[in-house]
Amino acid sequence: MSTLKAVRGTRDLLPPETELWNRVERTAREVFSRYNFGEIRTPIFEDTSLFARGVGEETDIVSKEMYTWEDRARAQSEKAQSLTLRPENTAGVVRAYIEHKLGEAGLLQKLYYIGPQFRRERPQKGRYRQFWQIGAEVIGPTSAGSESPLRDAEVLEMLASFLDELGISGWRLEINSVGSALDRPRYVAALREALAPVKHLMCEDNQRRAETNPLRVLDSKDPNDQELINNLPKIADYLDEDSKAHFAAVLAALDACGVPYHVNPRLVRGLDYYTRTTFEFTHGGLGAQNALLGGGRYDGLSENIGGPKAPGIGFAMGEDRLILTLQAQAEQQATLADYYIAPLAAELNPAALELARELRRKGLRIEVGDGSFRLKKSFEVANKLAKKIILLGEDEASTGVLTVKDFATAEQTKVARAELA
Structure with missing residues (x-):
């Protein structure tokens, strides 16, 4: 009889490594609490339609990577419910915000989470099919200031403090604006037009993305496609005046509190719910896939899944990749x-x-x-x-x-x- 092992893309976390995981999570809780965030714990599976409507049916996550199954009906007259292990947690947090009527208090809700997510990806260094994320969301009615660029800057300053307190040196904040719900369709149309004559020269993945989700082409790390991608239109040329002013205010606030950043016009992030500010914190020690964490603003997500208007901004960091960075730095420190x-x-x-x-x-x-x-x-x-x-x-x-x-x-x-x- 063959020996049973952990399923491909999953792993056991054992001492003493779990001590490092506990330190990361303890630091997250300590830092986030200073910014008045409270912890939320949502179910690890949700109705499949939540992710289809929230994340976007044409995204790689929904179209290729989710673990979905039909739950058995409780009676013959009932239809089986389609359930999905959560591939990300923002949609679940917003669903909880709507379901529990958290917006009725008229205040900002500042919520963080720590827990596993699930995607059927090709396993590689720092990327697993069951992976752990630390994330946070700031969401609320517009009367509470949820659209303010100050919220964006505060979240970014909190993340810079968190990475510094963990002892992660050499991080880099990349930031961009993908504009409003009106700006984005104009840009996507221009992107499709620019891709049409050149997409056949790109890799197979980018040829597919050019049809289904052109923004994902800009995220591509395929070295052979970079010159073509660099010649594509820039989102900054398609922003309206309100979006430009919002982004300028975010950058001014970051300047005021001394958080260094780099404006990356190609940073768009591929999930459908993102609007205006998008960002990534990267680190050179992770190789080509160098993102430690990412996030952005999602001003229309609540309405997309049947809730009230509730602009928000949030992020998620891959804890597995964060641990890899800390371990690599510890090894380097030992030789310094x-x-x-x-x-x-x-x-x-x-x-x-x-x-x-x-x-x-x-x-x-x-x-x-x-x-x-x-x-x-x-x-x-x-x-x-x-x-x-x-x-x-x-x-x-x-x-x-x-x-x-x-x-x-x-x-x-x-x-x-x-x-x-």
Whole structure:
């Protein structure tokens, strides 16, 4: 008799790895609570029509990836109900918002969730058929300010804080606007027209998407199609004045609270419910499929599934991929030097070597730069080789109080020479 194993695309999580999972989830709960989010737990299966109407029948998720079955009717007169394991959780949260009449209080609902989702995808690194997501939604009546660009910026600032507190360095926020429910159809029509003469040159997946869901073509990572995709129309050229003003206000708020971002005109995200702000946080340690998390605004989703007008914005992060990033960083940290000493002038090279000798004798791993390097180059090299950088200028050399930057936290402090070890 053959030995039974976990089903393909699933896995067991065992100690000590589960300790890391618990730390991630504990940090999420702690950070989200500071922004006044409360936890929601929805069923892991829903009526299939929820995802068809909410996510979109032409999306890859609904058309190819869902686990769906016919539930047995309780009586001969009843029709069997079609049920689906949830492939994502936003639609379920909005369904709960409608069902429990959460909008009647006239307040914003700030809800987060942690739990498994299910998609029948081809398993690969960091991607499983049962996968875990941490996500959150801000939804409510327009009278509560649910359409405000401030909500978008607050969610993004919260995510930046969460990643920083987890110790994930080197993340990158990519952001775009896909416009209103009126902007998007105009853009999709222009996209179809531009794709028509070139789609036969693209990979099989993109040829299909060009017909069923042209926005998904822009997400393609196929290297052979990138030049064709770069020449397609940009969504920014199809936004109305209200959408442009909303996006500008989001960016201004991010600037004000110091969250760095990169406007990516190709970032559209493929689910039908997205409007206006869309975003992804990416990380170079994940390879070509580099997204840590993504989300956006969905101002018409509640109406699409039979509810009242309730604009919202949310995100979901793949916890499996988040764990991979943390594990890769831990491995990298184990090989990094404790300090990189950066002399700020060539004549300070001997002093840098003297400091290095002193710290090495105390058991620390030390890399020494060169005073001929520009400061920018010193930081670039140090970020690859060490956990922290010590800036050694004339003032530091004479006073013995050194400037130290920690790359994991981005904090820069003054440290007395005797306290470095």
